[in-house]
Amino acid sequence: MAIDLRTVSITPLRQTFGHLARRMGADKPASRYLEATMDLQPVENYHYRPTWEPERDIFDTRRTAITMKDWYALKDPRQYYYGAWTLARGKMQEIAEGDFDLVEDLGLAAAYPAVGKELALKVFLPLRHVAWGSNLNKAYVSSYAYGIAMSQAACYASMDQLGVAQYVSRLGLAFNDLDALAEAKTAWLQGPEWQELRRYMEDVMVGQDWFEVLIAQDFALEGLLYPLIYERFNEKLNAAHGPVFSMLTRFQREWFGETTKWLDAVLKACAADNPENKAQLAVWIRAWRERAVVALKPVAALAFGDDADVILEELVQNLNARAAKAGIAL
Amino acid sequence: MSNAFIAFQKNDDSRCIVEAILEDNPNAMVDDQPSMVKIDVPNRLVIKRETVEEKMGREFDLQELQLHLITISGHLDETDDEFTLSWNS
Numbered sequence: 382m383a384i385d386l387r388t389v390s391i392t393p394l395r396q397t398f399g400h401l402a403r404r405m406g407a408d409k410p411a412s413r414y415l416e417a418t419m420d421l422q423p424v425e426n427y428h429y430r431p432t433w434e435p436e437r438d439i440f441d442t443r444r445t446a447i448t449m450k451d452w453y454a455l456k457d458p459r460q461y462y463y464g465a466w467t468l469a470r471g472k473m474q475e476i477a478e479g480d481f482d483l484v485e486d487l488g489l490a491a492a493y494p495a496v497g498k499e500l501a502l503k504v505f506l507p508l509r510h511v512a513w514g515s516n517l518n519k520a521y522v523s524s525y526a527y528g529i530a531m532s533q534a535a536c537y538a539s540m541d542q543l544g545v546a547q548y549v550s551r552l553g554l555a556f557n558d559l560d561a562l563a564e565a566k567t568a569w570l571q572g573p574e575w576q577e578l579r580r581y582m583e584d585v586m587v588g589q590d591w592f593e594v595l596i597a598q599d600f601a602l603e604g605l606l607y608p609l610i611y612e613r614f615n616e617k618l619n620a621a622h623g624p625v626f627s628m629l630t631r632f633q634r635e636w637f638g639e640t641t642k643w644l645d646a647v648l649k650a651c652a653a654d655n656p657e658n659k660a661q662l663a664v665w666i667r668a669w670r671e672r673a674v675v676a677l678k679p680v681a682a683l684a685f686g687d688d689a690d691v692i693l694e695e696l697v698q699n700l701n702a703r704a705a706k707a708g709i710a711l
Numbered sequence: 712m713s714n715a716f717i718a719f720q721k722n723d724d725s726r727c728i729v730e731a732i733l734e735d736n737p738n739a740m741v742d743d744q745p746s747m748v749k750i751d752v753p754n755r756l757v758i759k760r761e762t763v764e765e766k767m768g769r770e771f772d773l774q775e776l777q778l779h780l781i782t783i784s785g786h787l788d789e790t791d792d793e794f795t796l797s798w799n800s
Contacts, residue, residue: 391745413723414768460768469769 404453417462419453421529442527445592446661449654452528458646459639466537470544473635480628481551489625490555497622498556504614504684505626506553506565507575511606512546514582515539518598525591534643538599541640545633552629574679581676592651593665599644601669604700605677605693607637613692614684641703648707662709670700670711715756715785715796718749725779727766728758735759747781755797756785 395402397411400420405411427438437443442452449455461469484490519539526532553561569575581602588594611634618626627634652659674693681689704711717732719725725748732750733739735757742749750756764771773794785796 393745410726412726458768 412460414457414460414462414465417464418456418529418533422527422532440527444525444527445590447592447651447658449527449651449658453530454650454654455528455530455647456650457530457534457643459643461534461537463533470541473632474544477548477632480631481555484555484625484628489628493556493625494622497618497626500684501618501626502553502556502561502564503568504680505610506549506561507569507572508606508610509546509549509553509562509565510569511578511582512542512549514586515598515603516542516546518582518585518588518594521586521588522591522595522598531647534647535595538640538643541636545636548630548632552626555629574683577679578676581672593669595644595647596662596665597669597672599640600648600703601666601673601700602676603637604641604703605670605673605696607633608696608699609677609681609684609692611637613696617685645703645707648704648709652708659709663704663711666704666709667711670697712753713785713798714751714753715783715798716749716751717756717758717783717796718747718781719776719779720781721746721748722779724767724775728763728776728779730766731762732756732758735762749781755795757796758794760792 396408397405398416401411401415402408404419422440424440427440429439431437431439442448459465459469516539519535519542523532523535523539526535550562553565557564569579581597585594585597585602588597611630615627615630615634648662652662674697677693678689681693685692701711719728729741729748729750732752733741736750736752736755738753739756740751742751758773758776760771760773763773763776773789773791776794783796785798788795788797
């Protein structure tokens with residue numbers, strides 16, 4: 382008996398979901414990110430208004446002064462949907478854990494010079510409270526933002542900050558056990574160097590406009606704070622006492638580098654949408670940048686002494702350059 | 712003139728690679744099969760790391776494409792930035 386092998390070509394009826402095909406203008410395969418993002422938030426047929434804000438819909442574009450023709454233009458260039466984000470963070474965490482293990486196995490933290498430890502704990506450890514505040518502020522952005530593109534990325538950033546707070550705490554534990562955490566909390570609540578920064582954080586917490594909160598927290602504050610601590614201060618400690626501090630702060634450094642790409646892309650898309658957005662972003666950035674400089678000045682002085690002003694000025698220039706690149710003239 | 716070609720298993724990563732190839736090779740022809748995609752380009756097919764990275768939104772090592780690779784034809788020239796298949800003619 383002869384068996385005839387025959388190839389049958391089966392063409393799929395469609396390449397992606399209808400709402401994506403309509404958006405892209407053609408039925409072509411879409412990425413998981415697009416499938417898990419575009420147009421997922423309800424936009425109509427709201428039967429009930431929130432009891433806590435009856436003049437608005439549950440999802441409402443009027444919660445910010447920013448307007449967009451298409452809120453899904455605020456896409457994440459990293460293309461994080463939940464699965465991709467957890468995988469990326471899992472990888473980063475594995476590497477960071479490896480560094481913590483190495484430091485512990487070789488007794489590197491115990492061997493770190495006492496002067497370096499003291500400086501690191503004084504300048505760095507109160508930032509665990511900043512990270513926690515950042516978690517809260519990003520969560521606010523995530524809850525009130527319009528469109529899944531924005532709210533999911535803000536939610537991931539918010540959870541990332543919990544991770545950051547934990548890594549900061551663990552550095553403290555490695556350097557000086559529980560005393561480090563208690564002292565950092567006292568410094569945060571009472572130390573005169575920290576009160577401006579604390580006021581800044583708490584003012585952002587009561588901000589109403591979610592896009593302004595994003596600018597104040599993510600762009601103005603973290604855009605200055607992360608380079609100040611994880612680049613400049615890190616370099617200073619490395620030069621004087623070896624690379625242990627770098628190893629224990631790897632997660633934060635990588636996180637900032639990556640998250641900056643997202644934030645800059647969001648600002649660029651937002652500024653490109655209309656001139657009113659551009660003007661509004663410039664107003665917010667100017668105002669919060671000035672405040673962030675005031676808030677960080679005492680911290681920078683703690684870290685760098687007399688060089689603090691020069692370093693902060695450089696970081697402000699870099700931040701201005703990022704704004705300019707996004708098309709925002711300050 | 713012969714075609715240089717490359718075929719990938721279909722998945723989220725290879726979709727980005729294919730998009731990058733189509734952008735960098737204007738004469739590319741796509742043969743979309745279930746679970747496989749084959750791309751033919753007359754004479755020379757190039758895959759650029761930079762374009763793939765842009766499509767994927769992350770850093771990409773060109774050797775990663777081997778994970779999704781089914782087959783190729785053409786002389787292979789591989790650098791950190793480009794993966795090129797070509798025929799001498």
